[in-house]
Amino acid sequence: MADIWQDAMDHAVAIARRAGDVVREALLDDRMVMTKTSSVDLVTQTDQKVEKLIMQSVKDKFPTHRLIGEESVAAGEACDLSDAPTWIIDPIDGTTNFVHAFPFVAVSIGFSVNKQIEFGVVYSCLEDKMFTARRGKGAFCNGNVLQVSDQEDIRQSIIATEFGSSREPEAVNNIFSSLRSILCIPVHGVRTAGSAAINMCLVASGCVEAYYEIGIHVWDVAAASLIVSEAGGVLMDVDGGSVDLMSRRIVAANSRAIAERITEEIRSFSPPRDDAPPQH
Numbered sequence: 001m002a003d004i005w006q007d008a009m010d011h012a013v014a015i016a017r018r019a020g021d022v023v024r025e026a027l028l029d030d031r032m033v034m035t036k037t038s039s040v041d042l043v044t045q046t047d048q049k050v051e052k053l054i055m056q057s058v059k060d061k062f063p064t065h066r067l068i069g070e071e072s073v074a075a076g077e078a079c080d081l082s083d084a085p086t087w088i089i090d091p092i093d094g095t096t097n098f099v100h101a102f103p104f105v106a107v108s109i110g111f112s113v114n115k116q117i118e119f120g121v122v123y124s125c126l127e128d129k130m131f132t133a134r135r136g137k138g139a140f141c142n143g144n145v146l147q148v149s150d151q152e153d154i155r156q157s158i159i160a161t162e163f164g165s166s167r168e169p170e171a172v173n174n175i176f177s178s179l180r181s182i183l184c185i186p187v188h189g190v191r192t193a194g195s196a197a198i199n200m201c202l203v204a205s206g207c208v209e210a211y212y213e214i215g216i217h218v219w220d221v222a223a224a225s226l227i228v229s230e231a232g233g234v235l236m237d238v239d240g241g242s243v244d245l246m247s248r249r250i251v252a253a254n255s256r257a258i259a260e261r262i263t264e265e266i267r268s269f270s271p272p273r274d275d276a277p278p279q280h
């Protein structure tokens with residue numbers, strides 16, 4: 001039977017590649033940096049330009065589909081995930097990397113129907129790696145099948161995480177408390193790539209055993225969540241329950257054993273949900 005979302009997925013791959021061209025060209029220009037929620041929460045005109053490019057192309061080709069985009073939400077749009085076909089877009093995941101030309105910068109496009117991710121596309125545009133997954137059909141990088149690591153001993157593992165974009169003392173204390181506990185299990189190492197989507201693709205590729213973060217948004221992880229699960233990995237909430245993509249908390253791991261071991265060490269907290277009503 002024909003796949004009803006194949007056309008949309010092909011479009012996502014094509015537009016992610018075009019977006020990647022824009023990002024690479026912009027790296028050669030001056031990158032004017034603006035800030036959003038804090039002095040280290042960065043945005044550039046390229047984030048906004050790429051989001052417009054992707055959104056316009058989706059509106060033209062799939063006019064009934066809904067859209068959630070990082071920069072549109074920052075500009076005041078709602079972040080409502082309904083049962084309708086919805087494109088969930090992070091035009092540049094790793095904006096701080098982009099600003100510094102640190103080479104992990106991704107275009108992330110997830111597609112959800114009935115609140116279930118049907119396909120995910122993460123284009124790591126400076127590495128020219130196109131990560132894709134279609135629900136039930138596996139995960140791929142540049143056409144090669146992805147498979148998570150088979151390591152089940154966290155002491156033999158590398159764990160990825162991020163420091164996020166808050167420098168409030170309490171938030172930083174929580175992050176370092178979790179990081180210290182995990183590092184001292186001990187694990188082989190801890191890494192931060194600077195992009196949630198790329199960290200999760202590293203899990204899917206078997207290069208790191210797990211990634212966790214509190215404070216991410218649905219657009220950071222929607223596409224990559226399917227890439228991880230289709231590569232044989234697991235997703236979990238930081239308290240060990242089911243993952244909720246609007247909760248801003250995630251553990252993505254190669255195995256349930258390692259995911260659960262990480263949840264034992266995390267000092268969890270709950271940032272305002274992505275679908276929380278706006279504060280006035």
Ligand SMILES: O=P(O)(O)O[C@H]1[C@H](O)[C@@H](O)[C@H](O)[C@H](O)[C@@H]1O
Pocket residue numbers: 041070090092093094095096162163164165194195196197213215216220
């Ligand atoms: O804002 P962009 O799209 O670059 O994405 C975020 C990263 O993906 C997070 O992991 C990371 O921790 C940061 O919060 C960063 O903002």
Ligand SMILES: [Mg+2]
Pocket residue numbers: 090092093094196219220
């Ligand atoms: Mg992001």
Ligand SMILES: [Mg+2]
Pocket residue numbers: 047070090091092093094095
């Ligand atoms: Mg972004």
